[in-house]
Amino acid sequence: MTLPVTHPTGEYDVVVGFDILRSLRERLSDVESVAIITDENVAPLYGPVLKKQWPNGVLITVPAGEAYKTLDTVRTIYDQMFAAGLDRKAVVISVGGGVINDMSGFVAASYMRGIRFVTCPTTLLSMVDASVGGKTGVDMPQGKNLIGAFKQPELVLADLSTLKTLPARELSCGMAEIIKHGVINAPELLTDVKIYDWHEIIYGEDSNRRPLLELVTNAIQVKRDVVQEDPFEDGRRALLNLGHTFGHAIEQVSEFGVPHGEGVGMGLVCAAHLSAALGYCPPDMQQLLESTLRHVRLPLRIPAGMDGEELVEAMQTDKKKMDGKLRFILIRQLGEAFIDGDVPLGKVMETLRAVTADE
Ligand SMILES: NC(=O)c1ccc[n+]([C@@H]2O[C@H](COP(=O)([O-])OP(=O)(O)OC[C@H]3O[C@@H](n4cnc5c(N)ncnc54)[C@H](O)[C@@H]3O)[C@@H](O)[C@H]2O)c1
Ligand SMILES: [Zn+2]
Structure with a gap:
């Protein structure tokens, strides 16, 4: 199932289906250099399927949870991207829940003044909400999501098979x-x-x-319609x-x-x-x-x-x-x-x- 989303500077597809994570590279045939950003719970589950598609990709794993949706974590991501020599041609691929989506999008918006961004939500919440609409950012001690940027993804790939490993509470x-x-x-x-x-x-x-x-x-369609009308x-x-x-x-x-x-x-x-x-x-x-x-x-x-x-x-x-x-x-x-x-x-x-x- 593919849902096109238009925004002020272009358009992207939200692709929803089962077992589609392994087809990501086919959809991004021009992409060579990637930073795959994920968290410690998701990395062992879905890191390998992405590494298989980009063996030279940089896999960046951060601690899981809202408490780590911070500028400190973003800084550690930048450091690893610089250490790997990633330049403006690199593409950020987010694999995880809303926390990872929001932080990765912010990294993509700001690394070397902005690089390409693809997001693969692996929580139901991120599929139906966080990954669509281009809001990205981090929390501050003063409040949630207080620092951020609008950064539109160029593709959202929601693989419903990943929900099987999601904790029931999530x-x-x-x-x-x-x-x-x-x-x-x-x-x-x-x-x-x-x-x-x-x-x-x-x-x-x-x-x-x-x-x-x-x-x-x-559910994605509801979010899509609202953000298209008021980006x-x-x-x-x-x-x-x-x-x-x-x-x-x-x-x-x-x-x-x-x-x-x-x-x-x-x-x-x-x-x-x-x-x-x-x-x-x-x-x-x-x-x-x-x-x-x-x-x-x-x-x-x-x-x-x-x-x-x-x-x-x-x-x-x-x-x-x-x-x-x-x-x-x-x-x-x-x-x-x-x-x-x-x-x-x-x-x-x-x-x-x-x-x-x-x-
Ligand atoms: N940008 C937006 O428009 C927007 C909209 C809604 C929510 N959000 C943000 O999204 C965040 C919440 O996202 P969330 O609920 O996805 O939380 P989350 O990213 O913390 O993920 C929840 C937990 O599930 C684990 N996990 C993720 N995918 C998994 C999988 N497939 N199998 C096993 N474990 C998995 C994660 O490691 C984490 O421990 C909040 O920070 C919220 O502000 C943003
Ligand atoms: Zn919410």
């Missing part, structure tokens, strides 16, 4: 972004998510491939941040013990609660989202003991804050989200209290 994380895509632009995705037991489909013995291919393709997030693209002001704060305050997708899931529950508290949608929106999130085995509550004040403080450093007011993406109905730049702090605190687990 699979659920990807589902959180799919549910989010559904809420903002494609209510039918929520129905699709609920039809199957995805853990069974992906990890089971004789899995039926069709539903997974369709779900992932449909630099001047407007509508901000809706993709539904659940993220809460989610990023939860991730940060947990010191990344709560992974991104789980934070987004909890953030969706918060967004539904807050939207209802402000009278924008009926209270059953929260129940509907909770039942969908529960179906994909996501936790619904902010972990007990997380301090509301601390969460609000973390939200203040979020980029989505504008003019000193807290900006939230809220829900009117399924398929209709909007930006509210003037949410009273009291209502936010109330939502945090309601959505935090009891001790």
Whole structure:
């Protein structure tokens, strides 16, 4: 399945399929010199299939996890690229989850003022979200994704077979972004998510491939349509941040013990609660989202003991804050989200209290 994506300076394909990682070089026939950037979990699994295609390629392995999505890690990547003598003709190939995608894209945007970039997402989350749209970057102690660049890939290759090795918790994380895509632009995705037991489909013995291919393709299409319309997030693209002001704060305050997708899931529950508290949608929106999130085995509550004040403080450093007011993406109905730049702090605190687990 191939989805073309257009952006202000060109076009690229998102290719989705099974067992396609080994066909990467055929699709990049002009590419000789590569830096394959991956993390310590993914390197032993999928490093060999890439090294086989580019025996002289430089394989750069960094520690796994959000805590390493930093300028320090980026610096170690530059060092290894210089040590290998890579010049402006080199191509960065990202192989991994969203963390690796975001960092590799940033490296490609900045190494010698920018070199070519190809991304092979190996988490569901990165397939349906991070790898499409050209946002790249790293976290700072002051907040998530605060340093970055727009860097469009020239190819996205999503090999669904790689999901078989993905930890079940990470699979659920990807589902959180799919549910989010559904809420903002494609209510039918929520129905699709609920039809199957995805853990069974992906990890089971004789899995039926069709539903997974369709779900992932449909989810990518939602992201594609939104970023094509608003490539630099001047407007509508901000809706993709539904659940993220809460989610990023939860991730940060947990010191990344709560992974991104789980934070987004909890953030969706918060967004539904807050939207209802402000009278924008009926209270059953929260129940509907909770039942969908529960179906994909996501936790619904902010972990007990997380301090509301601390969460609000973390939200203040979020980029989505504008003019000193807290900006939230809220829900009117399924398929209709909007930006509210003037949410009273009291209502936010109330939502945090309601959505935090009891001790
Ligand atoms: N650029 C964007 O538009 C965008 C959009 C959404 C999210 N993001 C970013 O994406 C990041 C989250 O991405 P993520 O959830 O993919 O996390 P991740 O990259 O940390 O990957 C999750 C874990 O799975 C492991 N892993 C990856 N693929 C595997 C596989 N096939 N088999 C076994 N293990 C595997 C990784 O080593 C890691 O431990 C966050 O930093 C978030 O900010 C960016
Ligand atoms: Zn996200």
